[in-house]
Amino acid sequence: MIDLDLVRREPEKVKENLGRRQVPQYLELFATVQAADNQWRRLHQEGDRLRKRRNELSRALGEARKKGEDAKELSEEAQGLPDKLTEVERLERTSQETRDRTLMRVPNLLETSVPYGKDDRDNATVATWGEVPKPSFPLLSHGELAEKLGIADFDRARRASGAGFFYLEGALAQLDLALQRFALDLILAKGFRLVAPPLMLRRAPYEGVTDLSDFENVMYKIEGDDLYLIATAEHPLGALHLGDLLEEEDLPIRLTAATPCFRREIGGHGVDQKGVFRVHQFQKVEQFVFCRPEDSDRIHEELRANAEDIFQKLRVPYRVVNVCTGDIGTVAAKKYDIEAYFAKQGAYREVVSCSNCTDYQARRLGIRMGKRGKPGKVVPHTLNSTAVATSRAMAVILENYQNADGTVTVPEVLRPYMGGVERIAPPALRPKAETVATGDAS
RNA sequence: GCUGAGGUAGCCUAGCCCGGUAAGGCGCCGGCCUUGAAAGCCGGUGGGGCAACCCCUCGGGAGUUCAAAUCUCCCCCUCAGCGCCA
Numbered sequence: 001m002i003d004l005d006l007v008r009r010e011p012e013k014v015k016e017n018l019g020r021r022q023v024p025q026y027l028e029l030f031a032t033v034q035a036a037d038n039q040w041r042r043l044h045q046e047g048d049r050l051r052k053r054r055n056e057l058s059r060a061l062g063e064a065r066k067k068g069e070d071a072k073e074l075s076e077e078a079q080g081l082p083d084k085l086t087e088v089e090r091l092e093r094t095s096q097e098t099r100d101r102t103l104m105r106v107p108n109l110l111e112t113s114v115p116y117g118k119d120d121r122d123n124a125t126v127a128t129w130g131e132v133p134k135p136s137f138p139l140l141s142h143g144e145l146a147e148k149l150g151i152a153d154f155d156r157a158r159r160a161s162g163a164g165f166f167y168l169e170g171a172l173a174q175l176d177l178a179l180q181r182f183a184l185d186l187i188l189a190k191g192f193r194l195v196a197p198p199l200m201l202r203r204a205p206y207e208g209v210t211d212l213s214d215f216e217n218v219m220y221k222i223e224g225d226d227l228y229l230i231a232t233a234e235h236p237l238g239a240l241h242l243g244d245l246l247e248e249e250d251l252p253i254r255l256t257a258a259t260p261c262f263r264r265e266i267g268g269h270g271v272d273q274k275g276v277f278r279v280h281q282f283q284k285v286e287q288f289v290f291c292r293p294e295d296s297d298r299i300h301e302e303l304r305a306n307a308e309d310i311f312q313k314l315r316v317p318y319r320v321v322n323v324c325t326g327d328i329g330t331v332a333a334k335k336y337d338i339e340a341y342f343a344k345q346g347a348y349r350e351v352v353s354c355s356n357c358t359d360y361q362a363r364r365l366g367i368r369m370g371k372r373g374k375p376g377k378v379v380p381h382t383l384n385s386t387a388v389a390t391s392r393a394m395a396v397i398l399e400n401y402q403n404a405d406g407t408v409t410v411p412e413v414l415r416p417y418m419g420g421v422e423r424i425a426p427p428a429l430r431p432k433a434e435t436v437a438t439g440d441a442s
Numbered sequence: 443g444c445u446g447a448g449g450u451a452g453c454c455u456a457g458c459c460c461g462g463u464a465a466g467g468c469g470c471c472g473g474c475c476u477u478g479a480a481a482g483c484c485g486g487u488g489g490g491g492c493a494a495c496c497c498c499u500c501g502g503g504a505g506u507u508c509a510a511a512u513c514u515c516c517c518c519c520u521c522a523g524c525g526c527c528a
Contacts, residue, residue, distance in 0.1 A: 041491065048490095048497045055463085055497090058509045062462050078508035226518095245452055373452050374470045374487080 001104055001364045003379075007033060017109045020325040022118060029106050036099035043092040050085045054078070105212060107330035108360040111297075114334050117324030123337070124324065129308065130317030132341050133400060139344040142398035143275030146172055148406065149426045154274050164280035171424040175397070175410070176283060176390045178417035180258045183285040183310055183388040190306060192256040192287065197236030199259060200227040205239035208365035211330045220262050229262035234384040237288035243366045245375050252291035252299060256387065259284065275395060277349070282391035289383045292369065293359065296381035300356040303385035304336050307352045310388055313413045316396050317341040319348055333358040340392070344399040351392040354385035 007014055011034060018026045057078040115124040146152035151172035157165040168176055188194060206219070206228055215221075220229040230236055237255050246253070261284050276282065287303050304320065311318050323335040338352035359379040369380045401409045408424040415422060 044491060044497085051497060054508080058462075061508050082508080368452090370452065370470095372470060373468095375452055 001360060002106055002109055003359070003363065004037070004099075004103065006109075007037065007103075014109065018106070020110055020114075020116060021107060021328075022326045026107060029102050032102045033099055033106060036095045036102065040092060040095040040099055043088060043095060047085070047088045047092050050088060054082075054085065104207070104364070108333045108358060110325055110328065111334040111356070111358075113322070114328060115322055115324045118326040120324075120327045122324040123321040123327060125319050126322050126336070127308075127320040128318070129312060130315065130341070132317055133343050135343055137404040139399060139402060141275065141344050142277070142395040145398050145402055145408065146275070149408065149424055151424065152276070161280075164278075166276050166279060168276075171418075171421070172394065174418050175394055175414065175424075178414040179388050179390045179393050180283055180285050181417045182313075182414055184256065184258055186310060186313070187256045187285065187287060187306060187387050190254075192254040195237060195240070195255050195257045197230075197233060197240065197257050197259065199230050199236070199262075201230060201236055201239055202226050203228065205242050205365065206235060208242065209235045209238040209331075209361050218263050218265060220264055230259065231263050232261045232284060232384075233257040233259040233286035234288055237286065237384070238361050238365060238382055241290060241365065241367050245368050245370045245373075246290060246380055247373075248292065248369055248371050248376075251369070251380060252289050252295060255288045257286050257288075259286070261389075276391040277395050279391055282389060284389040285387040287383075287385045287387050290362070290367070290380050291383070293378065293381050296356050296358060296383060300334065300336075300354065300383055303383055304338075304354045307338055307354055307385055307387060311338060311340060311351070314393070314397070314411045316351075316393075316400060318351070329355070331355070331357050331360055333360065338386075340396045342396050342399050349392070349396075351389065351396065352386040355383060357382045357384070 002014065007030075011030075015027060015030060018030055061078060115122060117123065140148065143152070143154065147154065149171070151168065151170050153167040153169060157167050184194065200222060203215075203226055206215075210231070214231070215228070218231050222228065236259075237257055240255070241253075260281055262281055264280065265278070287306060289299050289303065291299050308318070308320065318338050318340045321337050321339060323332075323337055328335050332355035334356045336352075336354040337350050338354070339348035340351040341347075342349050358381050361382045362379045367380060368375050369378045370376050397411060398408055401411065403409060403423075406426050410418055410422055410424060
């Protein structure tokens with residue numbers, strides 16, 4: 001939620017910023033907020049006058065009664081007040097609710113360095129790393145390859161849970177865990193604190209960390225309870241400090257978590273034909289930071305560098321894009337995507353999303369900043385970034401690391417997490433050598 | 443799920459039975475004192491419309507009343523015990 005004070009003091013600036021997103025509806029929302037706020041202020045003043053009179057009369061009546069005096073005139077005026085006041089207060093509340101509800105739908109203000117544009121074609125590439133591979137044999141898609149290797153079962157997953165789910169088996173299940181352990185070790189070495197958060201959240205905190213429209217489109221709701229399955233660890237990590245007063249000297253607070261993520265993605269892109277690229281459930285290691293406003297730009301770069309570090313160590317070529325004004329989500333003020341190069345697809349695809357949410361989430365969550373127990377007016381900033389989403393990382397590794405003989409080389413940095421194995425081999429080519437993983441118990 | 447106890451400002455607590463300006467402590471800020479500090483003493487320290495001044499705030503809502511932290515009803519949440527359970 002953006003600062004209401006800013007809406008009042010610098011409406012033109014806010015309007016200009018919202019306009020950069022090129023969604024006319026946002027300007028309409030903004031106009032609604034302004035109108036409702038003006039109305040509320042008028043009604044609030046009128047209510048104040050009536051409440052003041054009520055207090056005066058109450059006090060006078062109390063006095064008179066104590067002294068045993070006759071206060072018929074006062075009493076008559078007092079009796080007429082509540083009806084008037086009730087009506088004014090009803091209108092007051094209505095306009096306030098309209099204002100606040102609408103304000104919740106107004107997106108975050110964008111940083112000036114966000115490139116202007118309409119959709120993902122206007123995202124600006126700000127960095128590239130690694131050499132794009134030139135395969136010397138026909139590549140398989142990661143889904144086909146995983147099936148041939150006998151390390152994933154999409155058909156049975158569909159039978160059990162529907163499209164968009166998968167069974168990982170043997171070496172691929174191990175690769176999934178290896179990626180998480182590798183990423184966690186790397187992030188923890190940079191001073192983050194490991195958190196195992198709840199995988200379900202109530203609606204109220206959830207409204208603090210996400211776009212309201214996500215509830216219908218993205219979130220899985222638990223029937224019979226006020227609970228939603230998390231779509232990313234970003235959400236419970238943000239909600240960790242719901243309503244808290246953060247000590248300024250404790251900031252920045254750097255958190256990481258490895259959790260499953262659950263996404264319906266209805267009305268969005270849907271689910272890919274076969275594979276793990278776009279699915280309803282996947283594992284992700286996340287970075288999350290609460291910090292002082294003046295530090296968030298620097299820490300945004302830090303989170304991005306951490307994520308880049310992971311893909312460099314995995315030796316996966318990628319590029320970094322600065323997501324443009326028309327493509328960025330409602331919560332972020334600035335967002336980098338890291339897009340890995342997928343050898344079979346011959347294209348860069350998103351594997352990391354790294355956002356500076358400035359004060360937008362923290363204000364919705366009721367988080368404040370203070371010095372030595374004294375609450376201040378300043379709202380801290382929040383940032384989040386993927387470290388690794390294993391579904392996407394597994395897909396790119398399978399595509400890029402496949403060999404002509406049908407095996408897949410295990411990236412070097414992951415081998416310590418997979419018992420030292422170097423290759424994943426299909427059942428037919430599965431030798432007894434202990435350097436080749438099958439994922440079966442040895 | 444059942445029973446009980448609770449939810450008061452950044453934190454802790456009183457007030458509730460018996461309706462009439464939300465008291466006190468801690469912490470924090472300022473002042474006095476001091477070579478400096480601590481202690482002690484004095485003052486300040488929730489939010490909103492804001493210029494004054496006023497209004498609001500006791501988990502949320504509804505009701506009774508001229509007037510509700512206080513009385514009535516509904517709901518939410520937390521804790522404890524019991525039950526169930528990996």
